[in-house]
Amino acid sequence: MHKYIIEGGFPIKGKIKANGNKNAALPCIAATLLSDEDVILSNIPEIEDVLVMFDILRHLGSDVEKISDHKYRVKTNDIKTSELPAEICGKVRASILFAGPILARTGKVILPPPGGDVIGRRRLDTHFLALSELGARVEIDGVFKLTANKLIGQDIFLDEASVTATENAIMAAVLAEGETILSNCASEPHIQDLCNMLNAMGADISGIGSNILKIQGKGKLSGTEFNIGADFMEVGSLIGLCAVTGGELEINDADPHYLRMTRLGFNKMGINWQQDENSVFVPSNQKMKIVADLGGSIPHIDDAPWPGFPPDLLSIMTVVATQVEGTILIHEKMFESRMFFVDKLIGMGAGIILCDPHRAVITGPRRLRGDSLVSPDVRAGMAMVIAALCAQGQSEIHNVYQIERGYEDIANRLNSLGARIKRVKDE
Numbered sequence: 001m002h003k004y005i006i007e008g009g010f011p012i013k014g015k016i017k018a019n020g021n022k023n024a025a026l027p028c029i030a031a032t033l034l035s036d037e038d039v040i041l042s043n044i045p046e047i048e049d050v051l052v053m054f055d056i057l058r059h060l061g062s063d064v065e066k067i068s069d070h071k072y073r074v075k076t077n078d079i080k081t082s083e084l085p086a087e088i089c090g091k092v093r094a095s096i097l098f099a100g101p102i103l104a105r106t107g108k109v110i111l112p113p114p115g116g117d118v119i120g121r122r123r124l125d126t127h128f129l130a131l132s133e134l135g136a137r138v139e140i141d142g143v144f145k146l147t148a149n150k151l152i153g154q155d156i157f158l159d160e161a162s163v164t165a166t167e168n169a170i171m172a173a174v175l176a177e178g179e180t181i182l183s184n185c186a187s188e189p190h191i192q193d194l195c196n197m198l199n200a201m202g203a204d205i206s207g208i209g210s211n212i213l214k215i216q217g218k219g220k221l222s223g224t225e226f227n228i229g230a231d232f233m234e235v236g237s238l239i240g241l242c243a244v245t246g247g248e249l250e251i252n253d254a255d256p257h258y259l260r261m262t263r264l265g266f267n268k269m270g271i272n273w274q275q276d277e278n279s280v281f282v283p284s285n286q287k288m289k290i291v292a293d294l295g296g297s298i299p300h301i302d303d304a305p306w307p308g309f310p311p312d313l314l315s316i317m318t319v320v321a322t323q324v325e326g327t328i329l330i331h332e333k334m335f336e337s338r339m340f341f342v343d344k345l346i347g348m349g350a351g352i353i354l355c356d357p358h359r360a361v362i363t364g365p366r367r368l369r370g371d372s373l374v375s376p377d378v379r380a381g382m383a384m385v386i387a388a389l390c391a392q393g394q395s396e397i398h399n400v401y402q403i404e405r406g407y408e409d410i411a412n413r414l415n416s417l418g419a420r421i422k423r424v425k426d427e
Helices: 022-034 048-060 093-106 125-133 163-173 189-200 232-244 260-267 311-321 338-347 378-390 410-415
Strands: 002-007 013-017 039-042 063-068 071-075 108-111 137-140 144-147 155-157 179-183 204-206 212-216 224-227 248-252 280-282 300-302 326-331 351-356 359-364 372-374 394-398 420-425
Touching (some): 022 093, 022 189, 093 144, 125 163, 163 179, 189 204, 232 280, 232 311, 311 338, 338 378, 378 410
Parallel strands (some): 013 248
Antiparallel strands (some): 351 359
């Protein structure tokens, strides 16, 4: 295990390239199982979750080759086993994404409970609702066992707009017999990437980007070469970091067209940027002042399914709000325990009232003090890095494995922009 030793108070300045979207890479890796031909994926982030997914592919019999940095070739002639390894699956929640493609190709999958972030209850019911509608039989006895003689397209209304359940349903439906209509499905950029990749493999998916998808099942998919889009969560994190440290940053390959709701959230805190088709430029002259709602009411930022404000950015926005003049409400509606990390920010000097597990009222600006912190999950961990970099004095962040599951080589990349982070063994 490693920890970060961070010296705060140094502005972030320079240029950086956005990495590929982790949440697109993971389902696209699982989707390589839907073809027995070569699938080449580019712009893959070199992070722990990705490496675990490739390990699972190898266990299943796939040939995985790293062609170059961020570029991999996967070929799966045959899926040698329908039972996923419990030890490896326990490291990453995205292991659940293998259910759809394995079921579609072999008619059977045995899946242990997935791992991942500890941010409250994260129900799996919607996955099994969708797959059972397509013809799967579901048994639960310590593990999840799904079997199907044949998958047949159906008109399916999901009981929640779950990202991973939508992805599982899509991957099963592309090889099902007939037409599938998925309603109330999630439509995030990573789902759009998955759909576009599958269409490049010969699938027939329409309605991409909406919450109703129509999928014409195919008997077989081909190989393809696909480039993963930018990680808009990383881009949002970098924008927030630049603002709170008083820096100036150019983010390239950022896919700015996915940042419209993120911009509205930052605008409420007096933070803005310029952008073109490819890049984002965050200037140093930010207002850093809360913009009141009409009538002078305290504004709020709350998460919602796409195109609402991304839930994974709320932890980042919470830290940013501590450095902004005024009062704002952060409302986390989608996960039960994600706001509990604010206790650590309060210990650093932040002006936060945690109203309940979902709502925090933040008043700033408050100068944060360095502290000893433990990363509970990917996004809260990155929020702690941002807090430490704008704090006075030295901080230590433990359990940085959680951060590095989602942010590639983050210490070195931020150091190249003027941060002072040491990554050392945690004794």
